[in-house]
Amino acid sequence: MNLDIQTILVVLLANVWATALALPLLMGWQVSSAARLFQGSMVLQGMSWAVFLIAPKLHDRALTSVALGLLALSFAMLWSALQHWLGPRPGQRLMWALVAAIPAVYFLTYPSYPVRVGTSNALYALQMLTICVALAWPAAHIGRRWRGLVLASFAALMVVTLWRGVLGAFFTDAYPFYRATHPVNVAAVFFNHVALSLCTLGLLAAWREEAERELRRQAQTDGLTGLLNRQAFLERAHTLLAHAVRYDEPLTLLMLDIDYFKRINDRHGHAAGDAALQTVSQGLRACTRGGDLVCRYGGEEFCVLMSRASAADALRFDERLRGWLVKFARDTGSELIDYSAGIAVRQPDDHTMDALLLRADAALYQAKAAGRGRLAGNTDGEQKELSFDLAM
Numbered sequence: 001m002n003l004d005i006q007t008i009l010v011v012l013l014a015n016v017w018a019t020a021l022a023l024p025l026l027m028g029w030q031v032s033s034a035a036r037l038f039q040g041s042m043v044l045q046g047m048s049w050a051v052f053l054i055a056p057k058l059h060d061r062a063l064t065s066v067a068l069g070l071l072a073l074s075f076a077m078l079w080s081a082l083q084h085w086l087g088p089r090p091g092q093r094l095m096w097a098l099v100a101a102i103p104a105v106y107f108l109t110y111p112s113y114p115v116r117v118g119t120s121n122a123l124y125a126l127q128m129l130t131i132c133v134a135l136a137w138p139a140a141h142i143g144r145r146w147r148g149l150v151l152a153s154f155a156a157l158m159v160v161t162l163w164r165g166v167l168g169a170f171f172t173d174a175y176p177f178y179r180a181t182h183p184v185n186v187a188a189v190f191f192n193h194v195a196l197s198l199c200t201l202g203l204l205a206a207w208r209e210e211a212e213r214e215l216r217r218q219a220q221t222d223g224l225t226g227l228l229n230r231q232a233f234l235e236r237a238h239t240l241l242a243h244a245v246r247y248d249e250p251l252t253l254l255m256l257d258i259d260y261f262k263r264i265n266d267r268h269g270h271a272a273g274d275a276a277l278q279t280v281s282q283g284l285r286a287c288t289r290g291g292d293l294v295c296r297y298g299g300e301e302f303c304v305l306m307s308r309a310s311a312a313d314a315l316r317f318d319e320r321l322r323g324w325l326v327k328f329a330r331d332t333g334s335e336l337i338d339y340s341a342g343i344a345v346r347q348p349d350d351h352t353m354d355a356l357l358l359r360a361d362a363a364l365y366q367a368k369a370a371g372r373g374r375l376a377g378n379t380d381g382e383q384k385e386l387s388f389d390l391a392m
């Protein structure tokens with residue numbers, strides 16, 4: 001194949017820059033950290049190819065070292081984007097050490113062609129391997145397809161890069177220069193073009209998947225407190241109830257409502273009211289066990305559904321939460337937030353959440369009517385003022 005490598009490199013440069021500029025236009029400026037790292041890595045790659053092309057005409061040793069450093073940094077940014085999308089990946093120190101080592105080693109070994117070509121390509125291949133490992137490392141239910149696409153691109157690039165390094169280090173006569181029309185150079189620019197397109201497609205899919213996850217999260221949570229919203233709570237609560245019925249396990253619902261909340265708003269403003277809601281949700285998070293469902297049911301009302309929990313467990317939870325709020329008020333010097341609560345324990349004929357919610361709501365009303373700042377509930381289907389025996 002008679003290909004003019006210089007021309008293909010210029011086309012690659014145009015392609016990288018077109019992609020780097022198109023990404024923010026397409027994705028917008030308000031994007032997640034991962035998406036921003038992905039966009040940044042493309043810009044760095046464009047800068048690196050531009051410096052590569054002008055290096056021989058100016059100061060080859062220094063400028064090529066800079067170009068190599070920029071490319072290594074662009075790979076490290078891409079790797080960081082993967083961390084954001086997929087969770088912690090192995091090789092963080094290695095990745096950043098390579099960003100420093102690649103240009104430094106190239107600059108220092110510049111006088112020896114076999115050493116500089118061999119080492120720099122070997123170190124790049126190591127960077128690409130780290131990216132491949134990051135993509136292959138388990139990440140539950142996250143984009144198998146786009147990960148496969150990007151992994152295949154980087155694996156191909158890694159093979160070509162290693163091939164180049166081995167030729168440069170051990171078969172120097174057979175490998176003149178990265179701009180020479182040599183099969184390994186043709187393969188390198190070919191794979192760079194293909195990898196650029198496939199990686200861009202793959203990483204756009206990663207970004208879209210992230211946006212979908214975020215939308216799902218927003219649809220399920222309350223914006224102010226970060227707790228589940230009522231709808232998401234009810235959906236999950238039905239599953240917990242069905243499980244409790246199936247295995248005949250205890251299940252207890254606690255509904256709580258902040259006392260005199262309107263007064264907080266009226267006296268200290270809406271922002272203070274919002275802060276009180278956030279404090280209560282913080283306390284709820286701190287005092288519940290893993291597996292319990294906590295939600296902002298509406299306004300200043302919250303629900304906690306405790307699986308495998310009896311009325312006595314709910315009572316202990318209520319004590320923990322009240323203690324937490326007292327400590328919070330003491331530590332921060334703020335006004336104590338008090339609440340009333342009603343509980344309902346699952347009865348054998350409770351097959352939907354409606355019955356439990358009705359009973360917890362009635363008990364909450366009872367607690368308010370009895371003077372607030374207390375817990376009320378029923379354990380046997382009959383409404384009565386709560387006087388739990390902790391030993392039951």
Ligand SMILES: Nc1nc2c(ncn2[C@@H]2O[C@H](COP(=O)(O)OP(=O)(O)OP(=O)(O)O)[C@@H](O)[C@H]2O)c(=O)[nH]1
Pocket residue numbers: 224257258259260261262263265269270271272273274277298299300368372
């Ligand atoms: N700051 C703030 N206030 C809210 C929010 N949602 C509801 N509210 C206010 O909460 C107040 C609830 O008032 P009430 O239902 O009278 O309840 P309360 O003052 O706690 O009285 P009791 O429940 O009887 O003790 C209303 O003033 C609502 O405007 C919110 O997200 N933020």
